[in-house]
């Protein structure tokens with residue numbers, strides 16, 4: 001039989017879990033969900049741009065659109081990673097703790113991406129397909145560079 005003090009402790013623990021769920025955890029879940037959608041959209045824009053730049057008759061309006069979407073995403077990316085939305089915060093995410101432990105490094109990786117994405121916008125305007133392909137690769141390297149250091153291989 002449980003003593004009343006034990007019952008009170010169990011109740012208190014359950015209550016604090018409920019509070020945590022209503023405050024931080026749910027929020028983190030929504031943050032991660034939205035973040036993954038943003039990142040998936042980035043991946044789609046990059047793929048679409050690459051496919052178009054590899055086709056016989058590139059649709060330049062589409063390439064410019066995709067480049068603009070990538071640059072917009074690159075500018076916003078740091079806001080997709082608020083503190084408390086990493087692994088260990090009760091969410092399924094590949095975002096490594098290093099993002100928040102080494103904020104300057106993460107910022108550099110984000111900035112490198114944004115710089116190359118802006119260059120991609122400029123490249124798209126030239127309608128020079130070789131330049132666009134080369135610049136898309138440069139952007140891709142900044143995606144990979146960040147993933148290698150800040151993204152886990154599993155949730």
Ligand code: HEC
Pocket residue numbers: 032035036037039040042043046070077092093094095096106109110113139140142143144146147150151152
């Ligand atoms: C500054 C770091 C950084 C840059 C730059 C970056 N990513 Fe990511 N990316 C991440 C992290 C961290 C995750 C893991 C997010 C998570 O699981 O919550 C991720 C996850 C993803 C995912 C998986 C989303 C999902 O559904 O789980 C895709 C797709 C992706 N990135 C595409 C890209 C592409 C394409 C680029 C470049 C055009 C890029 N990323 C640039 C850090 C970055």
